[in-house]
Amino acid sequence: MERRKFIGALSFAGILGTLIPQRILADEKHEPSVYAKNDRDYWYKLLYKIAGPVVHNLANGTLIKNMPLEKSPTFDSRSPSVTYLEAVGRTYAGIAPWLALPDDETKEGILRKSFRNEAIKGLNKCFTPGSADALNFSKDHQPIVDAAYLAQAFLRAPKALWEPLEAQTKTNIITSFKSLRNRKPFKSNWLLFGSITEAFLLTIGEEPDTVRLNEGPKMLNEWYKGDGWYGDGPNYAFDYYNSFVIHSMMVDTLAIMAAKNLVEQKVYDLALKRMQRHAVGQERMISPEGTYPPIGRSITYRTGAFQVLAQVSLMEKLPAGIKPAQVRCALTKVKQNMYETPGTFDKNGWLQLGFCGHEPEIADYYTSTGSLYMATLSFLPLGLPADHEFWTGAPVAWTAKQAWAGKGFAKDYHVDY
Incomplete structure (x- = not known):
């Protein structure tokens, strides 16, 4: 597999220094896990490190040129071009709450504004017909999935x-989303992709x-x-799809339907x-220790498995x-374990195919480089301001850490709703 050069070294400082003015990170010369001031500092720098290659290349019109295309050894017959829309939709869904925060003059705020401008520039480019990064909405069923994540980003x-966005870009996005109506989602979690896009x-x-x-x-x-x-x-699957897709898109779709009086409020509340x-x-x-079970399908989506916990925190x-x-x-420790491997x-x-490190052999038949950016969905709490309790509260041991330390913790019981 050919990997084209993108922007210097792997370290966060190398990446960041290429993309924004040097004065912003003049004192940042090391990986954030070692030198971050606090958990929020670590989170936003790590999100930038993960999402930066997608957003920066999209803004420059070089996503397709520079993004490596690594596929599962068992990759199926779908067009590999779906990987680019996967990268865009999933990345934007994860960075959206952070970019929605108001501008400020902190180091984080200056970086966030720069990143938001790049994100908008990239969308204007990739939805221009004939552009180098024009995204595939016409081939295969896969675009149903990642149009939904892009729609969720806009929500x-x-x-x-x-x-x-430019008026023409909006028109082109609407046309692209509507073009998917000639393909039906599969009878699975995919039905929610169609629903949230609509x-x-x-x-x-x-x-x-x-x-x-x-x-x-x-x-x-x-x-x-x-x-x-x-x-x-109709069948139960013990994996992370309730978090990757189902709860998040169910709640977000029903919130809109309830607001438009298309369902009763009690449906959303449930x-x-x-x-x-x-x-x-x-x-x-x-x-x-900050690990979690590698259960079921799509474990290469890494911390995207915690979208539910991240989203209820954001909400x-x-x-x-x-x-x-x-x-x-808890999530900080998981991120350190996973992303520093x-x-x-x-x-x-x-990002490379794998769960904890580079392990292409565990990737599913539908997985390629773009698929992996589901990982950004665990960063949703960055949409909470820096002075929010989520960020300022004193460190607290999570439940399993309390339990295995022989300390008191709340018992857990089945619910009937």
Whole structure:
């Protein structure tokens, strides 16, 4: 596999110094895990390190030129070109809440503004017909998935990512999203991809495909198994798809439908309660050492597995008994364990196939480089301001760490909703 040079060395300082004025990080010369001032400092620098190659290259019109195309050894017959829309949709869904914060003159704020400007520039470029980075919406079913993540990004940051776009870019995005209506999502979590894309179109005054809008929430409710777990289709799957997709897109879609009086408020409230219940399990699955089980499909999406816990934190809807600081501490430790493992990034800063390091053989048949940027979905709490309790609260041991230290912790019980 050919890996083209992107921007210097792997270190965060090397990447950052290339993309923004040197004065911003004049004193940053080391990896953030060692020299970060605090957890937030570590998080935003790590998110920038992960997402930077995608956003920067998209802004320069060089995403397709420079992004390495590493595929699973068992990659199927879909067009490899789907990987670029995967990278864009998933990355933007993860960075959107952070970019939505207001500008300020802190080091983080200056970086965030620069990154937001690049993100907007990149979207204007890749939705220009004939551009070097024009994204594939016409081949295969895969674009249904990643149009949904891009739609979710716009829902998470409408003023930061949607409103500033050029008028023609907006028209081209709407046309691209509507073009997917000639392909039906599979009878699985995919139904929610169609639903959230239509929900986004509804928010900007476009007429939605009502069948597609309603089918996701309807079928997933029929497949609900209890205690915070939906089936992925009629069968139960013990993996992370309830977090990668189901709870997040169910809640975000129903929020729009409830606001438009297309469903009763109690339908949304129930979906949120189920999401909160799932978050309880997610927090308890993080070991005292900051690891979690490599269970099921798509484990190469890495910390995207914790989108539910991240999103309820962003929404300030953590279940009773879970303090924001314990989520912060737990996820920080997971990120350190995962992203500081050699082989996670290639020499130019792109994510590589693997769970903890570079392990192409564990990638699923639908997985390529762009797929991996689901990892950004665990960074949603960066959308909370720096003075929020999530960031300022004193360190707190998470549940498993308390339990295995022989300290008191809350017991857990099944719920009936």
